[in-house]
Amino acid sequence: MFPLYPTRLWRNACQLQVIGQTRQASSKRWQARQQKDQFTREATVQGLKSRAAFKLLQIDEKYRIFKGGQTVVDLGYAPGSWSQVAASRTHPYGRVLGVDIIPAQPPKGVSTIQGNFLAPEIQTYIRDFLRSPDRGRPRQPDFLQDSSVSLLEPNSDSECTVGAEETSNGVDKILERTVDVVLSDMSAPWYQTSGFWKRSLSAPYNRMMNTSGVSFRDHAGSMDLCHAALRFSSDVLKEGGHFVCKFYQGAEDKELEQQLKELFKKVHRLKPESSRSESKEAFFVGLERKS
Numbered sequence: 001m002f003p004l005y006p007t008r009l010w011r012n013a014c015q016l017q018v019i020g021q022t023r024q025a026s027s028k029r030w031q032a033r034q035q036k037d038q039f040t041r042e043a044t045v046q047g048l049k050s051r052a053a054f055k056l057l058q059i060d061e062k063y064r065i066f067k068g069g070q071t072v073v074d075l076g077y078a079p080g081s082w083s084q085v086a087a088s089r090t091h092p093y094g095r096v097l098g099v100d101i102i103p104a105q106p107p108k109g110v111s112t113i114q115g116n117f118l119a120p121e122i123q124t125y126i127r128d129f130l131r132s133p134d135r136g137r138p139r140q141p142d143f144l145q146d147s148s149v150s151l152l153e154p155n156s157d158s159e160c161t162v163g164a165e166e167t168s169n170g171v172d173k174i175l176e177r178t179v180d181v182v183l184s185d186m187s188a189p190w191y192q193t194s195g196f197w198k199r200s201l202s203a204p205y206n207r208m209m210n211t212s213g214v215s216f217r218d219h220a221g222s223m224d225l226c227h228a229a230l231r232f233s234s235d236v237l238k239e240g241g242h243f244v245c246k247f248y249q250g251a252e253d254k255e256l257e258q259q260l261k262e263l264f265k266k267v268h269r270l271k272p273e274s275s276r277s278e279s280k281e282a283f284f285v286g287l288e289r290k291s
């Protein structure tokens with residue numbers, strides 16, 4: 001029997017129900033928006049793990065960051081569409097290492113590490129992986145395998161750089177800079193408390209939200225992740241290597257841009273067409289790491 005006069009517990013229960021309904025409504029709106037979105041539809045058609053692929057494809061179209069044979073590190077790879085693009089662009093001798101805090105099915109041809117990139121022990125593990133030049137690299141071209149991202153044609157000027165640019169064991173012995181491209185699409189994950197929660201390796205988005213929706217919080221969180229990605233790049237990127245980093249715009253992004261300019265010959269700030277206009281996300285591209 002419901003109490004005649006609402007108790008505090010009862011009022012709280014009603015409030016929780018309203019919050020639950022609002023969250024369900026917003027997740028329904030999110031699903032409806034996804035269904036209408038042209039990039040989401042295109043991603044499904046092309047066998048890509050998410051629409052995020054098009055942001056990287058548009059960046060690569062503009063700045064030509066990928067070549068065959070490169071070593072690419074993809075920070076915050078899940079569900080894996082950037083890694084799919086990188087694997088396809090660096091095919092057949094390239095290697096792609098994805099790192100994510102949440103478990104996700106590794107895309108084909110991609111090595112992955114699950115862990116918090118901000119944790120020093122995880123970074124040590126990543127560096128150990130990268131130090132062995134052949135770890136995660138295909139021994140021979142995988143011509144016979146049918147690529148699930150066959151519609152992503154490699155750049156016409158692709159070439160295999162293994163053995164051409166590197167020292168005999170593939171490692172820059174002095175600085176241990178083994179990486180050609182660092183990508184970071186990290187944004188602090190927020191657990192969903194209701195909605196379409198699902199226990200699944202192949203749909204990690206269904207367990208997480210990418211942002212809190214509070215712009216200062218998202219900006220501050222993204223600055224921490226970008227600074228960490230930049231510090232890491234400064235240790236592992238080869239001279240001439242490139243850096244792509246998603247960030248949420250705010251008061252501190254100028255300082256990050258300045259730091260990028262110290263490390264790279266050219267720095268661009270952009271918002272690709274496929275990035276939702278209402279979102280504060282934008283991207284920095286650092287081209288050609290200085291010596």
Ligand SMILES: C[S@@+](CC[C@H](N)C(=O)[O-])C[C@H]1O[C@@H](n2cnc3c(N)ncnc32)[C@H](O)[C@@H]1O
Nearest residue numbers: 052076078079080081082100101117185186187
């Ligand atoms: C927008 S999603 C990346 C989408 C991905 N680029 C793609 O194309 O499929 C952001 C990812 O960053 C990951 N992430 C956030 N903070 C992280 C951290 N500290 N360490 C590792 N991964 C992190 C999240 O778990 C999430 O999967």
